[in-house]
Amino acid sequence: MLDYADARSLVIEHTRPLNRILRPLPEARGFAAAEDLRASHPMPLFDNSAMDGYAVRSEEVSEAGEACPVLLENLGYIPAGDPGDFQIGPGQCAQIATGAPMPPGTDAVVMKEDVRVEGPQVVVLKSMRRHENLRFRGEDIAEGRVIVAQGTRIGPAQISVLASFGYVEVPVVRPPSVSIVSTGNELVEVQEQPGPGQLRESNRYMLRALIEEENCPVDLVVMAPDDPGALLDIFAQALEADLMLISGGMSVGDHDFTKSTFAELGIKQLFWKIRVKPGKPLFFGRHEETLVFGLPGNPSSSYVLFGEFVRPAIRKMMGLRDLELPMVKAVLDEPVAEFIPRMQFLRAQLWESGGEYRVRQLPFQGSNSIGSLVDSNALIQVEPNTPELPAGTRVRVRPLNNSIVLPE
Numbered sequence: 001m002l003d004y005a006d007a008r009s010l011v012i013e014h015t016r017p018l019n020r021i022l023r024p025l026p027e028a029r030g031f032a033a034a035e036d037l038r039a040s041h042p043m044p045l046f047d048n049s050a051m052d053g054y055a056v057r058s059e060e061v062s063e064a065g066e067a068c069p070v071l072l073e074n075l076g077y078i079p080a081g082d083p084g085d086f087q088i089g090p091g092q093c094a095q096i097a098t099g100a101p102m103p104p105g106t107d108a109v110v111m112k113e114d115v116r117v118e119g120p121q122v123v124v125l126k127s128m129r130r131h132e133n134l135r136f137r138g139e140d141i142a143e144g145r146v147i148v149a150q151g152t153r154i155g156p157a158q159i160s161v162l163a164s165f166g167y168v169e170v171p172v173v174r175p176p177s178v179s180i181v182s183t184g185n186e187l188v189e190v191q192e193q194p195g196p197g198q199l200r201e202s203n204r205y206m207l208r209a210l211i212e213e214e215n216c217p218v219d220l221v222v223m224a225p226d227d228p229g230a231l232l233d234i235f236a237q238a239l240e241a242d243l244m245l246i247s248g249g250m251s252v253g254d255h256d257f258t259k260s261t262f263a264e265l266g267i268k269q270l271f272w273k274i275r276v277k278p279g280k281p282l283f284f285g286r287h288e289e290t291l292v293f294g295l296p297g298n299p300s301s302s303y304v305l306f307g308e309f310v311r312p313a314i315r316k317m318m319g320l321r322d323l324e325l326p327m328v329k330a331v332l333d334e335p336v337a338e339f340i341p342r343m344q345f346l347r348a349q350l351w352e353s354g355g356e357y358r359v360r361q362l363p364f365q366g367s368n369s370i371g372s373l374v375d376s377n378a379l380i381q382v383e384p385n386t387p388e389l390p391a392g393t394r395v396r397v398r399p400l401n402n403s404i405v406l407p408e
Contacts, residue, residue, distance in 0.1 A: 001275040001280075004308075004343045010270055011284055011309050015291065018242065018321040019175060022169040025162060030215030032319035033173035037148040040165050042138030049096045051133045052117055052123055055106035056093045058130040064101040071125040072162040074117075078103060092124055109133035111336065122265045128198065135290035151321035173319030176242035176291075178211050179220035180204045181234055182256060184297055187223055202370070203247040203295075203302050210306050211245075213401065214314050226250065231261045239265065239290050245310065248297030250281040258294055267292050276383065278367035279305040279343040291317075298367040304345050304379065307398070327381070330397045340382045348379035350397055351406055359397050377404045 003011070020034040049055065057071065064070040072093040078084035080099040088094060088105035096102070096109060106132050114126035117165040141147060148158050148166060154170065162170060187196050187201035204221050211218050219241045224234045226249065239246045249258030250272075259272065267287045272294075274282050283294030293310050295302040312323040330350060346361040347369075360370045361380055379398040382389070389395065 002271050004005045004274060004276050007271055007274045007282070007284070008309065008312070009017055010257055010321070011313050012298040012316060013044055014270060014284075014314045015316040017319050018170055018174045020339045023168055023172050025159060025170055026120040026161075027356060028172055029156070029159060030358045031154055031170070031175065032321075033132040033150050033154060033158075034171040034173050035154050036146045036150050037162065037167065037170070039143055039145045039147050041142045044135050044137055044138050044139070045166065047102045048099050048108045048135050049133065051109050051110040051111050052097065052098050053122070053133065054093045055088065055103055056108055056110055056124065056128060056249070057088065057090070057094045057106055058108040058128050058132070060090070060142060061110065061124045061126075063129045064124045064126055064127045069116075072116075072122050072124060073105070074122045084307060095122075095126075105133070107131060113269055119344050136364045149321075153320055153322070173317075175214070175216040175217045175293060176314060177217050178243045178245060178314075179238035180211070180218065180222070180245045181209050181220070181238050181242040182223045182297075183226060183231065183246065183248070185226045187248075189223070190301055197392075203297065203299055204305060206299060206373075207245055207247065207295075207306065209315070210303075211225065214245075214311065215320070216314060216318070221374065226257055228257045228261060231257055235261055235265055237293075239267075239287050241313065242290060243310075244287075244290055244292045246283075246292070246294045248285055248295075250294045250296055261303060262294070263291065275342045276305075276308075277342055278365075279308075282309065284309070298365065299370050301367045303373055304347075304363055307379070307400070309343070320382060321356045325398055325401070327396045327398050329394050330378075330380075332360040332380075332389055332391050332395055333358045333360040335391045336361060336380070336382065336393075338388065340384065340386040342384045344382045345398070346380040346382060347372040347376035348378045348380045348397065348403065349406060357397065358393055373402075375404060376400065377402045 061070050070393045075094045077085050077095040080097045084103050086094045086103040088103050094103050108128040116123040147161050182201050182204040184381045186198050188198050190200050201223050208218050250254045267285045269285045272283045281296050282305050286290045315323045348359050348361045350359045377400050
């Protein structure tokens with residue numbers, strides 16, 4: 001049985017980014033940049049006005065003010081997108097729009113609010129310094145600068161900057177295809193009424209939602225009985241994906257056939273069982289290039305193990321640098337009044353108060369609990385052999401992407 005850190009290291013060690021593909025820019029959101037993407041030109045492309053106003057020669061208006069107005073001849077208007085054909089000489093100016101190129105001979109822009117228009121002339125009522133209210137060629141982004149680093153998840157901001165530099169297609173890392181199989185004779189479909197000893201199957205719906213949050217395609221989602229022949233056929237089909245997730249059948253009961261079916265299919269076991277609660281019977285292996293995770297059937301166990309082990313593997317396969325949701329430090333609002341023999345992730349509620357995070361564990365921590373899933377937005381990580389933690393203790397917490405309403 002492996003410790004948490006050793007098991008995580010094995011997962012990361014045996015996971016590789018997938019191949020590079022090109023995606024149309026509007027369809028690149030959520031993917032990782034496959035290489036450093038660079039600016040093909042400077043930004044801005046040319047010196048331009050930062051304000052709506054009047055392009056002037058600063059030396060002529062350096063002493064301008066209400067008591068000392070400066071009268072200039074307005075040669076016309078330069079809208080955005082128009083290079084203009086004005087050559088500004090002494091005693092002259094040109095009205096200019098925000099973003100329009102500066103006409104030759106000018107080196108500052110007076111805002112519209114700081115002038116008085118008198119027919120074809122403009123009275124400047126405020127002193128100006130050289131380069132005031134200007135944007136300069138390349139001052140934002142220099143040509144050749146990395147605008148999106150390799151491994152960055154592409155979002156709306158990245159799409160904006162890539163569009164600005166003409167990236168019609170974006171080189172990204174292909175996300176893994178995923179298959180999900182839930183096993184168990186006690187399971188029935190969501191639309192069915194459970195009989196004695198039965199329950200509606202929920203794990204494959206939860207796992208699919210978690211996978212789709214990572215922007216990965218799900219190739220197969222199926223429920224399978226605890227029957228060796230059926231499992232063999234279904235698992236063989238599931239192995240066609242880049243990542244295979246199996247929920248249930250990972251313990252040592254008389255009807256837990258998952259591990260024996262793995263062996264029959266030639267799936268290499270890299271580890272089975274970890275010193276973590278919930279989720280002790282986690283399986284990790286591979287079959288050729290396919291990674292295989294065997295998750296417990298209990299929903300909370302599967303949920304926690306997905307975040308701690310499966311999500312990092314998926315993100316590494318996608319070429320992402322950030323493999324997990326980052327931990328934060330929080331103050332216990334209530335004590336954890338029990339000895340923790342092995343590493344445990346306690347479902348909890350996290351909030352901000354007085355400039356710091358506070359957290360409290362939920363009262364029911366059973367691995368079969370679905371109520372604690374919907375009520376939690378964080379996991380408290382407690383190290384093994386930890387005695388009772390009094391209120392006020394600072395603990396490590398993994399925030400979850402789960403919206404909750406905190407009690408009053």
